[in-house]
Amino acid sequence: xxxxxxxxxxxxxxxxxxxxxxxxxxxxxxxxxxxxxxxxxxxxxxxxxxxxxxxxxxxxxxxxxxxxxxxxxxxxxxxxxxxxxxxxxxxxxxxxxxxxxxxxxxxxxxxxxx
Amino acid sequence: xxxxxxxxxxxxxxxxxxxxxxxxxxxxxxxxxxxxxxxxxxxxxxxxxxxxxxxxxxxxxxxxxxxxxxxxxxxxxxxxxxxxxxxxxxxxxxxxxxxxxxxxxxxxxxxx
Numbered sequence: 571x572x573x574x575x576x577x578x579x580x581x582x583x584x585x586x587x588x589x590x591x592x593x594x595x596x597x598x599x600x601x602x603x604x605x606x607x608x609x610x611x612x613x614x615x616x617x618x619x620x621x622x623x624x625x626x627x628x629x630x631x632x633x634x635x636x637x638x639x640x641x642x643x644x645x646x647x648x649x650x651x652x653x654x655x656x657x658x659x660x661x662x663x664x665x666x667x668x669x670x671x672x673x674x675x676x677x678x679x680x681x682x683x684x
Numbered sequence: 685x686x687x688x689x690x691x692x693x694x695x696x697x698x699x700x701x702x703x704x705x706x707x708x709x710x711x712x713x714x715x716x717x718x719x720x721x722x723x724x725x726x727x728x729x730x731x732x733x734x735x736x737x738x739x740x741x742x743x744x745x746x747x748x749x750x751x752x753x754x755x756x757x758x759x760x761x762x763x764x765x766x767x768x769x770x771x772x773x774x775x776x777x778x779x780x781x782x783x784x785x786x787x788x789x790x791x792x793x794x795x796x
Contacts, residue, residue, distance in 0.1 A: 603783075610693065612770060612788035613728075628783065660728065672718075673784060675728040 573597065576661050576676035583655075583683050591646045591679045593661030599674070601667040602644035605660040606630060607678070613660065619644055620667040648681065655683045686711045688773050690787035697761050698795050705756040705790045707745075707771030715773045717747055717754040718784070722768040731756075731769070741765070761794045768792075 574595040583589045593602065601620050605613040615628030619638040633652025638644055644663075648655045659679045664671040687710040697703050709715060719731040732740045734747040734754060745756045754771060771787040 605786075610788060612690075613786040615783055615785075618783060662728075667783075672730045672733070677727055 574661060574663050574674055574676040576659075576679050578679060579677065581679055581681045583681070585683055586650045587683075588647055588649050589655075589681065589683075591648065591659055591661075591681070593644045593646065593676060594642055595644075595663045595674075595676075596642060597663055597665075597674060598641070599663035599665050600641070601664045601671070602638065603662040603664075603673065604628070604634070604636065604644070604646045605662065607658040607660055616646065616659075618667070648683075655681060657681060686715065686773050686775050686785045688771050688785050688787035690769075690771055690790050692790045693788070694791050694793070696793045696795060699763055700760050703758050703761040703765070703792065703794070705769050705771075705792065707754045707756065707787060709752050709754065709771075709773050711752075711773060711775055713775060715775055717745070718772040718774070719743070719745055719754075719756050720770045720772055720786075722770070724767070728770070761792075763794045763796060766792055766794045 577592045603618040604616040607613050614630050616634050617628050617636040619625035622641050625636050625638050635647045661676040662673040664673045689708045691706050717734045721731040722728045743758045747754050768789050768791050770789045772784045774784050
């Protein structure tokens with residue numbers, strides 16, 4: 571089954587704890603992305619990676635970190651420095667980061683921090 | 685800076701009625717525009733992009749550079765069209781300009 575997967579579907583954490591969200595793709599895509607989706611806010615880009623071992627900050631990177639050690643994987647860590655971590659997180663990939671390439675989205679992870 | 689505005693958070697129409705979801709953008713150059721759709725309990729997925737000039741599921745969208753708009757239209761709405769619709773823009777020039785900027789979305793409800 572090809573595509574992009576995220577785990578877990580739901581995640582609960584206590585305030586002050588770091589948490590890592592998983593994103594894996596078997597589409598052989600070079601580019602991967604992390605978005606945050608909040609009601610009424612649309613999708614906002616957190617981080618993106620155009621190629622292995624390289625990534626750039628998006629529009630709301632503060633309090634988040636990523637790594638891209640393998641082409642298939644792009645985990646996102648929500649650190650305790652993120653002031654409003656409770657949200658729905660979407661991972662996406664595209665064949666490359668050039669203009670016009672369709673992004674394929676994962677099913678998302680809903681993170682709740684209390 | 686690139687920006688996408690979807691002025692309607694909610695849009696409700698009756699089955700068989702025409703529907704238009706508005707999208708305006710701000711970008712100094714030639715952007716690429718997309719419509720993404722998220723049906724209930726499904727993943728966000730591409731509906732259409734302006735360069736392909738396709739009609740997908742009866743939807744069309746025309747890029748109007750003069751009005752900087754990319755409105756999504758369908759002449760006869762169906763109940764299965766009920767979903768969240770996002771307009772998105774990708775710039776040119778390499779690097780971070782290629783990233784997608786999304787609007788805040790419009791929730792379309794088609795009533796029977």
